[in-house]
Amino acid sequence: MKINQLKKELEQRLASADRVITYNKENEELRIENSKTKKGVSISLGKLLAKWEKRKEAAIDETIHYVDTSLQLMNKRLNLAGKEKEIFPVIRSTSFPLETADGKKLVYDEHTAETRIFYSVDLGKSYALLDEETLAGEKVSADKIKELARFNVRSLPTEMKTDKVAGNTFYFINYNDGYDASRIVNDTLIEQMTNKVEGKLAIAVPHQDVLIFADIVNEQGYDVLAQMVFQFFMNGRVPVTALPFLYENGEFEPIFILAQKKPKQ
Incomplete structure (x- = not known):
């Protein structure tokens, strides 16, 4: 499949009377907006094509679902009442925007040199990241949301x-x-794994849909982990970071920084 073919398929499947679809040829980016609110999402066709080459139609189906869900959420007012058990943390890379497309500040915490923790409300087949304006409207503090999410x-x-x-x-x-x-935020789980490993504990979140723990007992383990995490990162629907971490003394440190500390066989 070529870029033009991918563009045509997306345009056909995403077409709707209340949507406007435009194409930025220079950036190879497709923009889908609600015709009334002008809110919308952009799709990098280059990145999607790379995923299609590995996952075929599943990659396109996921993108269609993402766009449809995102546009629906943009036109809904979030109601947090009664949803206390549906608040969860969401891990994203540090390059992830701190504001929504329309300028609302997202609720987040710093996590590692490579990741941040955002907060969401689960909506069944999707979730919505929470912003400060929504919390103010619901009269809920950010601290309360963070407490609920971690619980x-x-x-x-x-x-x-x-x-x-x-x-x-x-x-x-x-x-x-x-x-x-998100389970990397579960302190109890991290403590269990710390007590379980025989060697060094390494942890990786290459994309949203996987959490990897590694019990590294020799130098070869680092090489295997690095290759593994990179492959997951390249194939993930929502990539986070290709760098795994060593977990020591309650701290996450990117492994490449500690390369000279690899144990000798």
Whole structure:
């Protein structure tokens, strides 16, 4: 498939009487807006094409769902009453915008050198990131939202799949519920893994839908982890960071910074 073919398919599938679709040829970016509110989303066709080459129609279907859901949410006023158990943290890269397209400041916390924690309300098949204006309208403090999110994330299941390579054990959480990476905020889970590993504990959130723990016992483990995380990062629907972290003394440190500290075999 070529860019023009991808553009044509998206235009056909996203066409609606209340939408305006424009194309920025220079940036190869498709913009879909509500014709009345002028609110909308933009799609990088280059990035989507790269995903299509690996995942075919599934990549396009996910993009269509993302656009449809996003436009619907933009025209809805969020109501947080009775949704206390549906507030969750969401992990994003530090390059993720701190404001919505219409200038509303999102609620967030700093997390690591590579990641930030945003906050959301679950809407079933999707979720909406919370902004300061919404909280003010609902008369809820940001501190309360953050407290609820950190409490609720502990209720999510944490069963893992495991793989062993060259003596190093890798653990994967992948429920595809939108909050796999968010489980890195679960302090109880992190403590359990800290006590479980025999070597160094490494943690990675390459994209939204996976959380990786690694029990690194030799130098080869670092190489395997780096390659693994990069592959997940390239294939993720919502990429976060291609850098894994070492977790020591309650701190996350990007592994490349600590490369000279690799244990010798």
